[in-house]
Structure formats: C-alpha cells, structure tokens
Amino acid sequence: MxxxxxxxxxxxxxxxxxxxxxxxxxxxxxxxxxxxxxxxxxxxxxxxxxxxxxxxxxxxxxxxxxxxxxxxxxxxxxxxxxxxxxxxxxxxxxxxxxxxxxxxxxxxxxxxxxxxxxxxxxxxxxxxxxxxxxxxxxxxxxxxxxxxxxDTSFHRTQDRLAQLFALPRALSDAGILRYGFHGLSYDYIASTLPAHLGTRAGGRVIAAHLGNGASMCAMKNRQSVATSMGFTALDGLMMGQRCGALDPGVVLYLMEEKHLSTAEVTHLLYSDSGLLGVSGLSNDMATLEASIAPEAREAIELFCFRAAAELAGLAAAIGGLDALIFTAGIGENSALVRRLICDRLNWMGITLDPNGNIRNARFISTAASAVDVLVIPTDEEGVIARATQDLTRG
Missing domain, CATH: 3.30.420.40 (ATPase, nucleotide binding domain)
Structure with a gap:
C-alpha cells in the first residue's frame, strides 16, 4: 500500500x-x-x-x-x-x-x-x-x-494601492478590495521561472493564464505586484463566458432600463458573455478558430485586443517587461491567440519566432526580442499536492 x-x-x-x-x-x-x-x-x-x-x-x-x-x-x-x-x-x-x-x-x-x-x-x-x-x-x-x-493567496503580496478601488474608505475597510485569482497557477509558474530564466527569474514578468477563465499577473521577485482580476472573478480579461472589465454603468442600465433582475444580470455576466456572447457560437477557443463565421473571428480578435491592452497596463505596474509567460488551456495551445496578442505589443520590443510559436515551443520569441516569451504548462494540482504534503507531513 x-x-x-x-x-x-x-x-x-x-x-x-x-x-x-x-x-x-x-x-x-x-x-x-x-x-x-x-x-x-x-x-x-x-x-x-x-x-x-x-x-x-x-x-x-x-x-x-x-x-x-x-x-x-x-x-x-x-x-x-x-x-x-x-x-x-x-x-x-x-x-x-x-x-x-x-x-x-x-x-x-x-x-x-x-x-x-x-x-x-x-x-x-x-x-x-x-x-x-x-x-x-x-x-x-x-x-x-x-x-x-x-487562488487569492498568491496576490496577498501586493501593496495597498494595487488592492484598492476608488470607493469610500469605509467600503475598502469592509473588504471590498481587489483580491485577484488563479493564484495556484501563478504560484506554479513562479516556482518554475528559475529553471527557464536563470538569474532573470526575479525580474519583471507577466504571466498570462488564458483559459475559459482568464487573467494576468505582473510579478517582481516572483511575487504578485498587480493582477487583472479584482473583487470577483468577473473582472479584467474577456473570458469564455464572462465579460471581464465592464463599465459599472452598464449594469445599472440593464437593471433600470432593461428591467433585468439581479439573478438575470448575474447569469448574463457570468454565463452568457465573453467569447460565447460575442460570437454567438461557442466559448471554446478551438471551436471558434475552426469556424469561418465572422462573429467567431471578431470574438477572437476582441479577446486578444483586450488581453494586449491589459498586459500593457500591468507592465506599467512593474516598470517594464523582461518576460511574458503564456499558460493554461488557450495560452498553452493557441498559436493564433499568442500571435495576435504579441503583434499588438511589438512596440514593447516583443518579436515572435513563427515556427516556435506554431510548435508550442517553450521559448517562442526570437533571439533579437527585447522580451522573452515562453509557453509553460501550468500545474495547479501539483501546487496543492505540495502544500498538502507540507502541512500534513509527520
């Protein structure tokens, strides 16, 4: 046994x-x-x-x-x-x-x-x-x-400014803060950086966890400095079925003018939006990439547009960018998504190796790229197993 x-x-x-x-x-x-x-x-x-x-x-x-x-x-x-x-x-x-x-x-x-x-x-x-x-x-x-x-623990290293909303102080004190998610995935990625980047592992790194749920995390010294998700897992990037960042006035309009109930708005934002909502076809990126429907292509391009914009904002939080890591289902497997995101970031000095990108190679940037771009499969279960062993050993 x-x-x-x-x-x-x-x-x-x-x-x-x-x-x-x-x-x-x-x-x-x-x-x-x-x-x-x-x-x-x-x-x-x-x-x-x-x-x-x-x-x-x-x-x-x-x-x-x-x-x-x-x-x-x-x-x-x-x-x-x-x-x-x-x-x-x-x-x-x-x-x-x-x-x-x-x-x-x-x-x-x-x-x-x-x-x-x-x-x-x-x-x-x-x-x-x-x-x-x-x-x-x-x-x-x-x-x-x-x-x-x-999933929130990894982000507790962020300073107070990165966690605050511009809301009355009493609400912040009551716990309405930016918590961040996908922390188990980021914990794993942070643990592997020395093996891939050597002494540069402690530099300015953004990890892009792109899947049906999607977020990004900006790190320094392999610790979270800022992240795209906030109070709930709705914030930030466009996702498979979730809208990502949204003008709060839209929610007010839906309730006041369209007479949607709280439950109906919740279902709309969590289940009927994102890739599924924009395409009207599917929340699965592979399905959308295989489709010839213009709505499918528009959903993919909006996903990548939003991701590139979010990434640029996170780079400001850490003073630049030394390495970009793609992970999770879409990040690890979609060469198209990686290319469309990186094409919008050429101004940061990012250049992809087309062949490496198509092959899902570990390093997919060129030797001349100012930013290292990597594809690293995540292992959230391994992080949980290690923590469970550590806390129960003996």
Whole structure:
C-alpha cells in the first residue's frame, strides 16, 4: 500500500482529481482523472502516471444520476482499491476565494469553513462547490486531514494601492478590495521561472493564464505586484463566458432600463458573455478558430485586443517587461491567440519566432526580442499536492 495525497478541484458539474505519493521532493501524480456531467450523465476519465488512459474495466462505475455527494465517497473507495490500493493520508482542495486573512494554504476546520462560506457571493461559480467537496470528504472520511489552497493567496503580496478601488474608505475597510485569482497557477509558474530564466527569474514578468477563465499577473521577485482580476472573478480579461472589465454603468442600465433582475444580470455576466456572447457560437477557443463565421473571428480578435491592452497596463505596474509567460488551456495551445496578442505589443520590443510559436515551443520569441516569451504548462494540482504534503507531513 502506498501513502498518498488526494487533490480535488470541484466544479458545479465536474470533479477533477489527482493522486500523489505522500513523499519528499516535487510531487508527481500517479493518477489523474475527471468526472464530468455530474447530476445529468456523468462521464469518467482517468490516466496513469505515464499519461495513458485507464482501460475500461479499470474505471470507476458511475450511476447515471449520481451527485457530488454520491461520487466523492465512491471516488475515495475506488482510489484506495485501485491497482493494489493506496492509503490516503490527506486531501487537498482548490478553494477559489480565501479573502484577506488567508495568505497561504490552511488546514480545514469548522471555523475556517464558516469564514469561507461568507465569501460565496464573491465567487458564486466556484466557492460553493469547493466547500461542498470538503464537507463531502469530511462526512465520508472524518479522520482524513484536509488542506484548503486558495487562488487569492498568491496576490496577498501586493501593496495597498494595487488592492484598492476608488470607493469610500469605509467600503475598502469592509473588504471590498481587489483580491485577484488563479493564484495556484501563478504560484506554479513562479516556482518554475528559475529553471527557464536563470538569474532573470526575479525580474519583471507577466504571466498570462488564458483559459475559459482568464487573467494576468505582473510579478517582481516572483511575487504578485498587480493582477487583472479584482473583487470577483468577473473582472479584467474577456473570458469564455464572462465579460471581464465592464463599465459599472452598464449594469445599472440593464437593471433600470432593461428591467433585468439581479439573478438575470448575474447569469448574463457570468454565463452568457465573453467569447460565447460575442460570437454567438461557442466559448471554446478551438471551436471558434475552426469556424469561418465572422462573429467567431471578431470574438477572437476582441479577446486578444483586450488581453494586449491589459498586459500593457500591468507592465506599467512593474516598470517594464523582461518576460511574458503564456499558460493554461488557450495560452498553452493557441498559436493564433499568442500571435495576435504579441503583434499588438511589438512596440514593447516583443518579436515572435513563427515556427516556435506554431510548435508550442517553450521559448517562442526570437533571439533579437527585447522580451522573452515562453509557453509553460501550468500545474495547479501539483501546487496543492505540495502544500498538502507540507502541512500534513509527520
């Protein structure tokens, strides 16, 4: 039996998981998987340590109407009996919002859960499901230590000016601040910079986490100085289904003149906007790139226009730019998006190597480029596994 750490990332209709040996050194997953379509038609997929998909007879059976509450206990049992079995020693969870107080991973307690419940309105797409998964694990395995790892924690190194809105001071003091998100991804990218940039790793770096959710983070000394997302995960870049930065007057107009309810505005901004809203076709970048519809091309170009403008603003926060990192689903896989963004930043001295960009090479800038441009796959699960091991070792 192998002692192992379970990493969970729970969404509204999906559950991503990974299993890591509870051992010293950099964590390497021995099992990764996902259950999609929960509560409608669940679909299970998983791969072993080599990345090979598990054969059909080794996969976890799924009842057609299974919920998170059904699947998490079953998943714990399946993992511990899978291929000779492992002994789970701890579980680590992605939790999107940790508020002001959580500056790093934390051991789960009743008091912590109560504190995190209060942050649900700030991350309604993620926080309720993150916390529900923690409670499901606690109910099924009450003696299993659990660690919460927060997407907001990485940004707590920012100074006060980077966190403030121009609102009355009493509102800022009450916690209406720029928190930032995707911190687990940025934590991983920051940890890998020395291997790729050497002594320049502590310089002026912007990481672009571009996926269905998208943001950017400006770093110095591998710490967050500024980021595109703010109080909620709606702010900043245009995303798959979220609008990104929006004149607040638009929200007032929608409610006062179009008579949309709070729930209708919430659905519009979180689910019907972004690439999906502009294209009218899809929130998936690969689907839009394959489409000949002019609306699809316009959505792609708006995504890149907004990203380039945001990047330029973040460069001002760190006094220039030494390296640009593309990561996450779109950032790692879309040569078109990287090119369209970088083409708008030629004035900063960025020049791409077309062949390297097409190949998704690690370095995609030319030797003459004033800014190094890299593609680095992110590993949020690895960050959670390492933190969980550190806080539960021994």
């Amino acid at each position: 192998t002692d192992a750490v379970l990493v969970l990332n729970a969404g509204s209709s999906s559950l991503k998981f990974a299993v890591y040996p509870h051992a010293e050194g950099e964590p390497t997953a021995i099992l990764r998987g996902k259950i999609a379509g929960i509560a409608t038609c669940p679909v299970f997929s998983a791969s072993d340590a080599t990345g090979q998909p598990l054969p059909q007879d080794a996969r976890m059976p799924l009842p057609p109407d299974a919920t998170h509450a059904d699947l998490i206990p079953a998943l714990l049992d399946w993992i511990q009996s899978h291929r000779g079995g492992v002994t789970l020693t701890a579980a680590g969870h992605r939790v999107v919002h940790g508020g002001r107080r959580q500056t790093g991973p934390a051991r789960v307690s009743d008091a912590l859960l109560e504190e995190l419940d209060k942050l649900v309105p700030l991350a309604p797409l993620h926080q309720p499901h993150n916390l529900a998964a923690i409670r499901c694990v606690a109910a099924s395995a009450p003696d299993l230590p659990q660690i919460a790892c927060f």
